[in-house]
Amino acid sequence: MTIVTSLKTGSVISFAGGALEGRGRIDHVASHEGGWLIIADSTPFHPVSFRWPDQPGDRGKIEFGDGTVAEVIDSLTGLVDAGTGALLIGAEAAAIRKNEGDWHGVVAHIVNSDRNILPYLGAEARFLVDATQRKGLSAAHTAAHLAAFALNEAAAPFWKKDYEDRDTRGRPNFDKAAIETANITPEASTDVYRLGKSLKKKGIDRDGLLGQLDSVAGEINQRITAWLAKDARVTVTPSEGQLDEVRVWRTELDGAEVSIPCGGTHVAALSEIGKVNVTLTPTEDGFVMTTRVRTE
Numbered sequence: 001m002t003i004v005t006s007l008k009t010g011s012v013i014s015f016a017g018g019a020l021e022g023r024g025r026i027d028h029v030a031s032h033e034g035g036w037l038i039i040a041d042s043t044p045f046h047p048v049s050f051r052w053p054d055q056p057g058d059r060g061k062i063e064f065g066d067g068t069v070a071e072v073i074d075s076l077t078g079l080v081d082a083g084t085g086a087l088l089i090g091a092e093a094a095a096i097r098k099n100e101g102d103w104h105g106v107v108a109h110i111v112n113s114d115r116n117i118l119p120y121l122g123a124e125a126r127f128l129v130d131a132t133q134r135k136g137l138s139a140a141h142t143a144a145h146l147a148a149f150a151l152n153e154a155a156a157p158f159w160k161k162d163y164e165d166r167d168t169r170g171r172p173n174f175d176k177a178a179i180e181t182a183n184i185t186p187e188a189s190t191d192v193y194r195l196g197k198s199l200k201k202k203g204i205d206r207d208g209l210l211g212q213l214d215s216v217a218g219e220i221n222q223r224i225t226a227w228l229a230k231d232a233r234v235t236v237t238p239s240e241g242q243l244d245e246v247r248v249w250r251t252e253l254d255g256a257e258v259s260i261p262c263g264g265t266h267v268a269a270l271s272e273i274g275k276v277n278v279t280l281t282p283t284e285d286g287f288v289m290t291t292r293v294r295t296e
């Protein structure tokens with residue numbers, strides 16, 4: 001089902017810079033599963049991506065000019081066709097290929113309210129993100145990036161061929177080559193790695209690595225503990241702009257800047273993460289890396 005809107009551009013977002021609050025003009029309101037779907041020109045809400053749904057959408061509330069408050073129970077990424085105003089969400093948005101048509105990313109706030117929201121169309125509202133949930137997700141997401149770098153380093157001795165795709169620390173990018181799914185909650189990031197035929201072909205010593213998961217996990221935890229002790233700054237840039245823009249996460253590890261392309265939210269400094277504990281659990285065709293965080 002295509003929803004027709006009068007939208008011509010994507011949403012401007014500020015979550016990348018860590019914003020929890022912002023003002024926006026309500027540009028689209030439609031009833032949606034017993035509640036409402038709201039799109040604004042600008043928002044601090046981070047929406048779950050349909051392409052790589054690792055970090056869940058923000059929750060929070062929208063406060064309208066007359067003091068009415070509506071609860072946001074989820075935020076989704078939608079696509080708007082700049083020509084026709086057609087809006088796609090969920091599986092229909094995922095079916096659109098990158099660089100196909102004139103589609104622009106929008107943040108669809110899913111609102112649970114039996115009030116009539118239609119009268120607020122065109123009006124300004126305040127957007128307030130649930131800070132507790134966001135803080136946990138940001139800590140777990142930053143910890144997941146540290147774990148990926150530490151995993152690449154610990155897995156480096158198990159590459160039997162020269163693997164060209166390297167992370168910004170110069171290690172073969174095992175994480176990128178083997179990751180199947182990632183799931184972030186305020187308590188942990190769960191990354192599923194598959195070591196199939198193609199990875200073996202690329203040169204990884206599958207049995208060697210899977211046979212030493214405990215010592216690999218030990219090395220990862222040691223690395224992360226040392227990095228956290230340095231308390232480097234973390235940035236995501238651009239911190240504001242169109243949802244579609246390519247964003248880059250950066251921090252400093254062992255005295256050098258490192259980066260990963262990322263569309264999620266992060267802490268502003270490594271000290272905000274608290275304690276991190278990584279475990280590696282074997283599966284039928286690889287392993288699961290669980291990166292638990294405890295923010296203080």
Ligand SMILES: [Zn+2]
Nearest residue numbers: 261262263264
């Ligand atoms: Zn990320």
